[in-house]
Amino acid sequence: MAPHAFLPVFHPLLRSTVAFDAKSFLASLTELPGVYRMLGADGAVLYVGKAKNLKKRVASYFRENLSSPRIAHMVSQIAAIETTATRTEAEALLLENNLIKSLAPRYNILFRDDKSYPYIVLTRGNYPRLGFFRGNPDRKADYYGPYPSSWAVRDSIHLLQKMFRLRTCEDSVFANRSRPCLLYQIKRCSGPCVDRITPADYAADVQLAAMFLLGKQQEVTKRLTRSMEEASAQLAFEQAAIYRDQIHSLHQVQEKQFVSSNKGEDVDIVVALKQDGQLCVNLAMVRGGRHLGDRPFFPSNAGDSSAADAVAAFLRQHYAAHPAPARLLVSPLPNEEEEGGSAAVLGELAGRPVPVQEARSLSQKAWIEMALQNARLAILARNQATAQQEQRLAALQEALQLAEPVARIECFDISHTMGEKAVASCVVYDGNKMKKSDYRRFNIRDITPGDDYAAMRQAVTRRYDGIANGEGTAPDLILIDGGKGQVASAWAALADLGLTHLNMIGVAKGEERKPGLESLIFPEADGRPPLNLPSDHPALHLIQEVRDEAHRFAITGHRAQRGKARKTSTLESLPGVGPARRKALVARFGGIAGVLAASPEQLAEVPGISREMAEKIHSALH
Structure with a gap:
């Protein structure tokens, strides 16, 4: 089926205040x-x-x-x-x-577009690698999942290592090993990097691991038992002991589940619960009969929608983007008459029947009850977190003596290495949480390297230039990671833009940069001395949280820029020096070090480089 092959038939009416006919x-x-x-x-x-x-x-x-x-x-x-x-x-x-x-229509129940579900990946080749994967699966490897959390993937990988001893190292490490690593010593890898296992035996282990991931544990146990008996008959007791240990590990895995199924089935459990002013949809995953955990979702635009409406919306949005399991257990059951047959549509997408039903057996009812209990806990945790954030915001307003409540906070930080590739970050706290969709980074340009004041002024100017022109959302409070100099530079940028009515404070690190000793610096025009809040003050905790996020966002952006710059040869940035001249320079001087040491006269001796070009190259390099 081609998802894009639609037959457009439009019926627009005049968009006016006239009643809809x-x-x-x-x-x-x-x-x-x-x-x-x-x-x-x-x-x-x-x-x-x-x-x-x-x-x-x-x-x-x-x-x-x-x-x-x-x-x-x-x-x-x-x-x-x-x-x-x-x-x-x-x-x-x-x-x-x-x-x-x-x-994002205002009357649709909207679920976050979560593409970050983790998978287990088995690469292909002589010695496939077992690994953790996030992203869009391709056809270059075999993927198993998705899983509800990274913990579920890592736990499964750990179990597979114990049972089948597959390698987890990157290909670059695998290709350059000369002796077994620690994982081989603790019996978590069979040592294919140094030929401690034959390709055929390793391939057999990979096949068993794939069967286990597909939920065929009983078949895996039968094969291992048969191999153990054959090894014993041939007096290969050491190999038989390995099979015995694998069988024992497999039994332990099957027995450790609090809620499990001996059918080895793949089931998703979707429940919705409306409680304490919150609507939560909880997704739990069972793969191969193993309960792998769950993940709560809090939709937007829910309004007075019922739990059944939320289940119907989740089924449509989630399984349009992710593969459906063999069966879905839901509570409550969506209204199929109004929403269309979920089972029929999902079955058409999957190319096989996908039953959507309520719990029937005792084990299915236990899965539903556990999912509902986790939804209750998720609602409780969310409400507690919201109350805590509201308390922090109220404490912040009081501590800073602000006339209006604080809802949106924007924080700036600068990151560079000895002035190289300076990057400024602006992170946003809004709606009682960090709002990553509004984060921005600024690559600082045209300043003296290492001038943090100029960098801060440029970042603030670029961020609020649109606000000065009536575009975008202005913050209730601006945080500047820095002391008096950074605050003065940021305030000067606001003054240039005519935005000095915005509230601003700097967050200066305390003695020995210890958390809890920060000083809050007000702009000079404010006239207030630095404010030191107690280390356990809720407002200070909120400021630290937002400041630390700005620092993280700035440093990751700087490292990416720096790494990109350092991967680029210095010769590639020289004006007028293309591939042919670069090749000639390297051939003549043996590399960038030789080119750097060369005089303009020596550079001019290279074929294709004039005296004028040599002067330009020498000047650019020095």
Whole structure:
């Protein structure tokens, strides 16, 4: 199936304050599957949905008894509807998911687009490597997952090392080993790097590991038992002992699960819980009968949506981007009449049946109850964290004597190495958490290397130039990682932009840079002396958290820039020196060190380099 092969059929009405004529619109609407977009009078997309039958689904919004006041409020704002017909409902699901991600409609329940699910990877070749992987799987290796957390992947890798002793080292390390590493000594690797195992035996271990990851533990146990018996019959007791240990480790893995299935099945458990003002969808994963843990999601735009609505939205958005397991257990079951058959659509996407059902057996009910309990704990933790952050913000407002509450904080930091490749960071705290989508980095240019004051002034100017022109969101508080000099430079930048009404403080490191001894520096125009808060003050803890994040973001950006610069030959940056002249210079002087030591006269002796060019090269290098 080609996900992009859609048949666009648009039905836009005039976007005005005129009441939407649903009857006329529905009369011309197709009964094909597809996606519909509800638009407001200003042209903004209110809601995106998919349908097995566009005419029937859109008509359901204009009946007297709607499912919730929220939906009724949305319908009252509709000024136009656009539809796109597709060949299948699965294609409609993919299109709906893409539109929800790109448009973020205000009435859709939105789940974070989490592409960071980890996988276990088995590379290909003579001695495949077992490893941890994040990203988009390709066809160059075999991938198993996704897993709910990095912990679940690392735990599984540890178990596989114990049972099958596959290598986990990078190819560069593997190719240059001359003796076994520590993992070989502690029986976590079979030592293929120094030929302690034959390619055939290693391939057999890889095959067993792959079967284990596919949930075929019983078949793995049978094969190992048969191999152990054959080794014993041939009096190869040392090899038989290895098989015995593998079988023992496999039994331990199967017995350690608190909730497990002896069927070796792959199941996802999806539950939704509405409690204490929060709506949480919790996803738990069972692979090969092993419960691998779970991951909570808190959707945006939930409003008064029910738990069943949240489950339906999660199924559509999550499994449009990630592979579905053999079966899904959900609680509560989504309204299939309104949302379309989830099982049918997911089955069409997967190319096989994907049952979506409520728990039936005792083990399935135990999985559901455990997922619900973890959803309760996630809601409790989220509410506690929110309360703590609100307490910190209130304490910050009081400590700094600010007239207005603080909601958005922006913090700047500068990172460089002896003036090389200076990078400024601006991180954002908003909505009681760090808002990474608003982070920015600035590559500092056209200043004296190592001039932190000029770097800070440039970063603040570039960040708030748009704010001065009425664009973007202004912060309630600006933090500057530095003392009086950095604060004065940042304040001067704000003065140039006419933004001195913004609140600003500097965070100067204390004696021996110990946390808790920081001084808060006010701009000179404020007139207040430095403020030292107690080390256990909640406002100081918030400031430290945001400041440390700015430092992390700045230093990672600087290291990337520095590494990129150092990977580039100095000769490549010389004006007028292309590949032919670089080759001639290296051939004549043996490398960059020889070129650096050469005089203009010696450089001019190289074929293709004139006296004038030699002077330019010498000047650029020195």
